Amino acid sequence: MPDLDVDRYCRAYEAGVRAARAELPDYLTNNDSFAEELRARLATQVPEVIREKDRTPFDPDAARRDWRHALQDGTALRHGIHVDRPHPLAADLKDMPFDKMARAVGVGLTTSDFSQILSDGYSVVLPSLNDSNPADLFVRNQYVSDYKTVTMGTVEYEAPAQLFEETIPPFHKTAHQAVSGALLEYAITLRLSRELLIGDAGRGLVDEMVRQSVLQLQRQDLRLIASVLEANGNLGDGSPLFSTAAQNWQGGIVTPVSANFSWAVEKLLTMLTPLGNLSCAEPRVLMTSANWFVPASIMVADFSARFPLVVACNPYLSESSAYLIADPNKTASLVRLRMAGSKGPKLWPMNYLPDPKTGQRLTYAGCLLSARYLTNIVPVSRVGIVKISQAAAS
Amino acid sequence: MGSPTALGPQLTALASATGQLTGPQIRMIGGMLERLARLDRRQSALCAACRLLDPKRELSRWSLAIALETALARFAAVGARRVQSGARPATVLEQHLMVLLSGGPRSAGKIWEELRDMDFPARR
Numbered sequence: 289m290p291d292l293d294v295d296r297y298c299r300a301y302e303a304g305v306r307a308a309r310a311e312l313p314d315y316l317t318n319n320d321s322f323a324e325e326l327r328a329r330l331a332t333q334v335p336e337v338i339r340e341k342d343r344t345p346f347d348p349d350a351a352r353r354d355w356r357h358a359l360q361d362g363t364a365l366r367h368g369i370h371v372d373r374p375h376p377l378a379a380d381l382k383d384m385p386f387d388k389m390a391r392a393v394g395v396g397l398t399t400s401d402f403s404q405i406l407s408d409g410y411s412v413v414l415p416s417l418n419d420s421n422p423a424d425l426f427v428r429n430q431y432v433s434d435y436k437t438v439t440m441g442t443v444e445y446e447a448p449a450q451l452f453e454e455t456i457p458p459f460h461k462t463a464h465q466a467v468s469g470a471l472l473e474y475a476i477t478l479r480l481s482r483e484l485l486i487g488d489a490g491r492g493l494v495d496e497m498v499r500q501s502v503l504q505l506q507r508q509d510l511r512l513i514a515s516v517l518e519a520n521g522n523l524g525d526g527s528p529l530f531s532t533a534a535q536n537w538q539g540g541i542v543t544p545v546s547a548n549f550s551w552a553v554e555k556l557l558t559m560l561t562p563l564g565n566l567s568c569a570e571p572r573v574l575m576t577s578a579n580w581f582v583p584a585s586i587m588v589a590d591f592s593a594r595f596p597l598v599v600a601c602n603p604y605l606s607e608s609s610a611y612l613i614a615d616p617n618k619t620a621s622l623v624r625l626r627m628a629g630s631k632g633p634k635l636w637p638m639n640y641l642p643d644p645k646t647g648q649r650l651t652y653a654g655c656l657l658s659a660r661y662l663t664n665i666v667p668v669s670r671v672g673i674v675k676i677s678q679a680a681a682s
Numbered sequence: 683m684g685s686p687t688a689l690g691p692q693l694t695a696l697a698s699a700t701g702q703l704t705g706p707q708i709r710m711i712g713g714m715l716e717r718l719a720r721l722d723r724r725q726s727a728l729c730a731a732c733r734l735l736d737p738k739r740e741l742s743r744w745s746l747a748i749a750l751e752t753a754l755a756r757f758a759a760v761g762a763r764r765v766q767s768g769a770r771p772a773t774v775l776e777q778h779l780m781v782l783l784s785g786g787p788r789s790a791g792k793i794w795e796e797l798r799d800m801d802f803p804a805r806r
Contacts, residue, residue: 350743354798357742375744376794 355393356408363409367495369416386485386494397485403637403655406480410498410635417502418632423509425573425600426613427665428620431628432471440623441466441524442669444561461563466524469666471625474508476501477638481654498635498659505633505661507604512665513575513622514604517611517675521667525562529667532681535559536674539681544580544587544610552612552674553591559671567671569614573598577605584610608678619672625664633661720785725800727781732797734775747794754779754788 354375361374362381371378381389386406387397395401432438446461478497484490520528530537535555541548552571559567574597576584581601588597605611616622638656640649728750735741735749757779765772765780772780787793 350739353739353741354743357744373748373790375742376791 352393352395356405359389359393359405359409360412364412367413367416369412371412383491385488386490387487390485397482398652398654400637400639403639403657406494406655407635407637407657413498414502414634415631417499418506421506421509421632422600422602423506423513423624425598426513426575426602426616427509427622427624428616429626430623430666431626433628435471435473437468437470438625439466439468440666440668442620442671444563444565446563447565467666467668469623469625469664471627471662472664473660473662474505475658475660476504477641478635478657478659479641479652479654480657485655498657501659502633505659508661509624509663509665510602511604512663514602514606516622516665516667518606523667523670527670528682529670529673530675530681534670536670537681538674538676539679541608541676541678543583544676546587546590548676549574549587549591549612552676555674556612556614556672559674561671567614567619569619569672570595571597571612572615573600573613574610575600575602575605575613576610577601577607578603579607580610606679610676612674612676614672616672619669621667621669621671621673623666623668625662625666627662630662633659635659723781724786725796727778728793728796728800731775731778731782734778743797744790744794747790747797750782750793751788751790754782758783758788 355377358375358377358381361371361378362384364371365374365378366382384392389405390397390402393402393405395405430438430440443462448460449458451457478501480490480494480497484493517529520530522528527534532539536559538548538551556569556571557567559569561567574584574588576599578601581599585599588599591597613621636658638658641652641656642648643650731750731753732746735753736746741749753775757776761776762780762783764770765776782788787796
């Protein structure tokens with residue numbers, strides 16, 4: 289005879305068929321001796337009711353996973369992000385205060401579980417913020433899998449040779465410049481106090497805290513770009529990135545005019561590679577310091593109809609300098625290192641607040657999040673970038 | 683309530699043994715047990731299908747409901763007819779999908795409500 293799990297029948301009876309139960313006469317449902325007798329008979333006489341034992345182990349995380357999903361969708365909807373099929377509870381959670389959320393999920397406001405849930409919730413908002421990183425215009429992304437130093441470079445081939453019938457394809461010279469770099473990690477700690485998390489006003493403030501922390505971390509790319517370009521370090525061939533000898537730096541310019549721009553475009557297109565090829569790098573972005581943003585925009589106004597050129601300001605550049613940059617995906621001069629699978633800053637839950645002096649773990653009456661960004665900017669080639677500045681060229 | 687069922691004779695025997703149930707009450711209990719059996723078959727199939735679709739238990743109930751809806755729609759479109767006609771044997775998942783297709787809701791929203799009401803898989 290099949291194994292009959294009477295307990296399971298009882299559970300199904302209690303959980304699933306309340307409507308049918310309501311239709312039963314009171315004396316039947318309240319008569320314990322009858323119910324026991326019925327169960328006993330069912331166990332031997334009606335085996336087809338339930339056959340298998342449920343061997344599923346208890347999974348306490350199922351409800352929590354579902355709440356997390358609902359919170360993610362709710363947070364996305366709150367920020368105007370399209371969700372293909374939002375969770376049925378997402379609309380209700382859109383404006384729910386954090387303390388009510390925590391109560392619904394069944395976790396404490398100051399626990400690391402709640403930090404995890406919050407970081408999961410906001411993780412859906414980060415991609416839309418990361419899409420607006422201004423540094424994307426200037427760099428090519430190179431994905432790495434760890435913090436180790438990686439070696440990159442520009443590989444170049446000699447000009448191709450024409451093949452004739454029955455000729456052997458010639459060997460071609462190659463040249464490369466090797467440069468190396470490693471990921472750097474930047475972080476901002478978000479301290480969400482208990483008072484902030486309780487009540488209706490806190491949600492909007494936390495939204496803004498997350499947004500600003502992510503934007504601040506993204507600006508780190510601009511800082512790194514400015515510092516790398518201003519440092520003018522040596523490339524793999526031992527020569528600096530910009531120099532008069534390489535003819536990619538024009539100094540002594542008080543205000544940029546069309547002639548300077550024409551010179552920069554010509555140099556960008558006709559710059560010679562180590563094997564003597566023309567770079568053929570079409571200008572795509574003009575990155576300027578803040579004080580040259582308007583003059584540079586006026587300078588290229590006549591050319592903007594001829595080819596697509598973006599004038600972008602990097603306020604971290606030193607005064608009175610501008611860089612004409614080719615399309616980084618075709619002729620990369622600056623490479624941005626990124627962790628594989630990452631597209632920008634991420635949020636991490638924090639269990640404790642480290643003392644900045646001693647490193648001791650401090651308790652905090654609230655929720656701790658850490659916005660972190662793994663990035664680094666590495667100059668890989670002088671082909672594809674030209675500098676004009678007020679400072680004299682060296 | 684439900685009409686007399688296969689359980690009727692057994693319940694009649696039970697009633698005669700206890701001497702407490704009338705004919706209509708027996709029919710009512712029979713119908714209830716039929717519904718219980720259907721509900722249990724569906725719940726067992728739901729549990730098993732969820733276990734097959736998410737063996738590592740990483741999906742939320744809503745993701746599972748969407749996955750089930752998609753699997754049901756895909757299977758109902760072609761596979762179910764081929765299995766029913768004997769053209770090919772059903773896989774383990776398809777056996778459970780057949781039970782789900784035999785009655786009850788197929789939309790993700792309703793399946794999610796079922797999973798939530800079952801508290802799957804957090805059965806105590």
